[in-house]
Amino acid sequence: MNYLILSQPSVDYARSISSSLWALSRPEHVRDAKDVSQLYTSWLVHTDGRVALYLPDETKHVHSDGDVDSFCGLIGNPDVTITTTDEEGVESSQTLPMDEHLNTVRGGSINPLALIQSTAFTVNLKTRTELEADGWFPSEDI
């Protein structure tokens, strides 16, 4: 399990990012009034105030009309590096703003964890084990 420690230690910020990730697959015009789901993922709050967003390692649909701008705007539209490997094993990388990348994959899928790993924010990704060692899951007094 992977968590992104947010630059802004704010639950509201975490909620906004989670909501905007959700909006990538469910733009408003395809939502139903009875829809329950509103957030993509959950978050943790450290006793010292830091907030970490849970990022599962899974693919997620990007609707052809998904709201790319909201999500990218919230996290500062970082550059993403997309690496391809040719048939001789030579890797080539393309770096572009995240919104440009997401606009090209509309209708397809992304892996939100891999997406963050392809940005400078990868240094803020932590495993559950690392968070446990850092006191994010204090043991309950019995």
Place this chain on the structure above:
Amino acid sequence: MSGDSSIGIGIGLALKSYGRAFRGLLDKYTGAAAAYSLRKLSSSTSNVVRVRRSSDDAEQDFTAAQVDNGTLVNFANNDTSALYGNKMYFDGVDDYVSVAGMTKSVNYFGACTMSATVYVTDTTTNQVVFCLGGASYRLFINTDGNWYVNTSQNTGVAATLGAHTVSVEFDNSGNAISFTLDGVEEWTGSESGSFAETVFYIGARDVSGLGRFFKGLIYDFSITGSSVKNFAFNGYGNTNADWEDQVGSNNGTVNGSPALYSGQGFDGFVATEYDQSGAVLRDGTQSTTTNQPQIVSNGALVTDGNGNVSTIWDGVNDDLDVVTGFAGLTAANVYAVTDNAGVVTLDTLTAQDISADTNLTTILTSITYDKVTAVIIYPDNTNQSAIQSEINTLFGIA
């Protein structure tokens, strides 16, 4: 006399058609504070669950009958139930079809058109639909999510999830010159091939080793217009017989260990489990997708060890919140049908303090489980043994 007989039959059929009115647990033992189950527990129950499908995050309500009759699964698998059991699922790991007997040449087939029907389940990885050897007569999805042809030509056309017909036209030199998606020509140009080999592949390619395996479905493949060799496969199964050439004798060979398609990759999650008690609205809901219990896994309903439709709870953050809570209810009898490692039990949590509980994991905190089949809450222990007996019978608990 024949008239009397027909009247008798008519009355009998009429009575039979009405049948006995449904009378569930909650009708027999009234006064429940909340009741969650994928079975119908009350004559007044309509929908029992609202499900989000993972493929596009759409949601829909379902009755207990729709849970059982395949309607829910067909929703979760994006309406692909008709493909179950009659298509080969390429697992993206090692499944592919090979056709031997070609010549190692980037223009071996000459001018031709290669077509197929594909069901795309992932656009984040490099996956080959077809090719001669490594990168000739090739169509693939690259890691940027676009369709590519031959060696490395990006068509600029985004690959999208779901079913598509694809077609690539090649010229006499083996150059890809057009790409048609769902009947519309989306790209034209000229891209040469490379790394030709003597084997034609469907669902993989070979450049110093096999790789770039396709994840999803490929069927109705054909090569037409070639002056050298044309062949066509139905691909309506996972055996060599299903990949026999329909126009000649260039039969395909199935490699890997492909399963028949049965909804692989399609999942469904519980957004709401409706309270069937009807007393006070206490639906169990979860608005955060990663915290939703799972009801469809890889195209199949989740079932407990007794075969009841159930839900998987990950033990980390899965939960259903009871938004209205249990205010006014200080203690209750909670009947929980759960499954732990395939063993289904009914736990009766007597006189449990649930006054502050607004989610089901807190209510069930004293129980070890990985699946939850039903939770039924009564305000007291009235008729406890009779209710336990009824629940045991209903869910096949010995």
